[in-house]
Amino acid sequence: MIGIGWLETSPGYMDADYYYANGVRIATEKAWGEPFIWNYLADPPGLPQPSFTYWMPLAGVLSSLGMSLTGSGDFWSARIFFILVAACISPLTASMAFTFTPKRWATLLAGALGLFPGFYLAYLPTTDTFAVYMLLGGATFIIIHKLQQDVLDVNAPAVDQAQANPSLSKTISPAWVYIAAGVSAGLMYMTRADGLIWLLMVVSAVGLQLKYYRSIKSNTASMTAKSVYWLPFVLSIGAFLLVSSPWLGRNLLNFGTIFAPGSGRALWLTGYDELFAFPSSQLTYSRWIEQGIGSVINARTWALGLNAGSTLAVQGGIILLPFSVAGMWIWRKDWRVVLGAAGWIVIWIAMTFIFPYQGARGGFFHAGAGFQTLIWALVPAGLVQFVEWGRRRRNWSPDSAITKFGIGIVGLMVVVTAFLSWQRLTGSSGSTASWGAKTQAYQQVEMYLMEHNPAEGQIVMVNNPPGYFGTTGRPAIVIPHAGME
Secondary structure (H helix, E strand, C coil): HHHHHHHHHCCCCCCHHHHHHHHHHHHCCCEEEEEEEHHHHHHCCCCCEEEECCCCCCCHHHHHHHHHHHHCCCCHHCCCHHHHHHHHHHHHHHHHHHHHHHHHHHHHHHHHHHCCCCCHHHCCCCCCHHHHHHHHHHHHHHHHHHHHHHHHHHHCCCHHHHCCHHHCCCCCCCCHHHHHHHHHHHHHHHCCCCHHHHHHHHHHHHHHHHHEEEEEHHHCCCCCHHHHHHHHHHHHHHHHHHHHHHHHHHHHHHHCCCCCCCHHHHHHHHCCHHHHEHHHHCCHHHHHCCCCHHHHHHHHHHHHHHHHHHHHHHCCCCCCCCHHHHHHHHCCCHHHHHHHHHHHHHHHHHHHHHHHHHHHHHHHHHHHHHHHHHHHHHHHHHHHHHHHHHHHHCCCCHHHHHHHHHHHHHHHHHHHHHHHHHHHHHHHCCCCCCHHHHHCCCCCHHHHHHHCCCCCCCCECCCCCCHHHHCCCCEEEEECCCCCC
């Protein structure tokens, strides 16, 4: 991660620029206002405007913590915690893989996939949500696994469970498990708005635990406390609200609603560039429906194709997807797999049919990161079944086949990861600029402006306002999707 970070001299693109710029403001000025505008959905009254009216704040806060730690507003300081978080992804994935396939080679294989994650590697050390969402998603799956294991322990024979674990007299799992589940979901939500889906997954896991408990209650007659049924929900949802309520309260105070204004208008885009429409009041349902059913279907068909490609190439790593799917089928009764698949489907539907333009242009790529550790952890389980098929049909030696295929999978992911990362960082494909090219361009533009003595506080109109502000400190607004007037 440090090596990739060394090649990234700037955040690299607008999302990362946004969190970095807000981190600078929070760390150096203790300000929660943005002297830039990157979309007009919230009808901003001017500069500065309230922060995070479209994206959630956790990545910006994490960026500010790094700068506060070092006392510097530079980019290296801003991503200290992102690099640390990214470094935890591989061991977490290896640990999860062991719960599916308790073999040393399985942990090494899954851990290597977390270390060479294909498309994701270039995005993990920068100031964006990828690493945070990936780690929090893995942590949530670990908590869901704990909820399932605890209820299975209740059914263990020949043990007085209430005496073996006194906490079972009030709840099935210890209270901290439900609290941790709610905190994890709350942090997911504070990272991305689709983190609400992870709250539903957590609540569903608690519901599954209670459903299973009811089915075996006759075997555990000593545990009859009514709190078993309501306290887990109170603890998990309460912990979620503890994490998110300050932010929801801020929105209510500033905007009169618990959700940031303007996000509803994003439903009525008829093209991606309308995300930058001015005035945003033109984005209405009636205007959206007037485009005709053909345009509506075409947009979603387009998003369907791009998101299918992202599923195969990004999340599935091209060669990993068949093994992951096989692992999911084998472990289809595991709650992590059940809820993970359900959550992924909900996000896929949202990013394909509800928000097709935002989903296809990066939303699905970002949101899918939360499921990535589970996908990697299931690869060894799928590989075992593939080798077992080869043993039956082609008389393969299981140990030899697993070693060869495991080395082949990791080797191919190393090559793919290196190629994609180098292409993204250097722009060697010929169609994309290098990672820091826009930063250099903004510095040159600012030098030109300063030579012509601009008025104090003069605003620049540019495609990437957070990037321009983060580079130069000058207020900036996005070029509207509109005519010159």
